Amino acid sequence: MNSLQCELPLAITSHKDRDTFTHVIYDYYKESGRDLPWRQTRNPYHIFVSEFMLQQTQVERVLKKYGHFILMFPDFETLHRASLLRVLSFWSGLGYNRRCIYMKRCAQIIYTLHGGALPDSVDTLSRLPGIGRATASALVTFSYDRPTVFIETNIRRVFLHFFFGQGERVPDAELLTCVEKTLDRSSPRIWYYALMDYGTMLKKFRENPNIRSKSYKKQPPFEGSNRQVRGKVLKVLVAEPHLSENEIALRTKTQSHRVGKVLSELEKEGFI
DNA sequence: TTCCGGCCCT
DNA sequence: AGGGCCGGAA
Incomplete structure (x- = not known):
């Protein structure tokens, strides 16, 4: 089943539509799901590094840095003890360098306060520097395969596409409600992988649905900034x-x- | 030249 | 609530 075989938009209130949605997403994943290095590990530190890198950087660019980075800084203690300049040197090229500072502060807190183990609660993680709701949730779901509700850009695209037809300025709160209602609680990690892969595919061959999100903003020019x-x-x-x-x-x-x-x-x- | 992306600060 | 942060692909 693919999205062209169902009438859009789907209704989040309809059991049948939610079922259709689940099948479309999972069928696509079985056929075309991405095999990414941070999906092959259950090491929470590795997933922590990947989530920080993926916060504002495309997968293709993270792929070039991730492997080397976790080799150089294999755990929270190593990252905490390394000099910021050295961490930055391996980060360089990813952009948004403040994430390095946040990562190191996280590493310090996790090493000293949590015995070097990534906390498994969304609330605790959200209070760490550089970790907001989306990253905290993603960390819990991908590290511990526990169901949480969050959206990032690919997930936002999927739900706008399937459930919000021509809707304009759709608030994240409405999208989160849909995420919650369709979440596969028996297999949250795979479900979110599938959602994100579908969202990545969507942007390749149609206008980006995210411009209909309330949180969408046009960026000022980079040149000369x-x-x-x-x-x-x-x-x-x-x-x-x-x-x-x-x-x-x-x-x-x-x-x-x-x-x-x-x-x-x-x-x-x-x-x- | 335009586009993308989650968090923090104001 | 709105603005600033990065670098590379399209």
């Missing part, structure tokens, strides 16, 4: 930590007052 300068400055700094402001400006071809601004921001955030 402060984010771009930050990225360049940090990259240079990771390679040569002791460069002066003027040297950094020269190497990044950026006005030194912009470099100075970025440096003080990075310092405030704990990068240097």
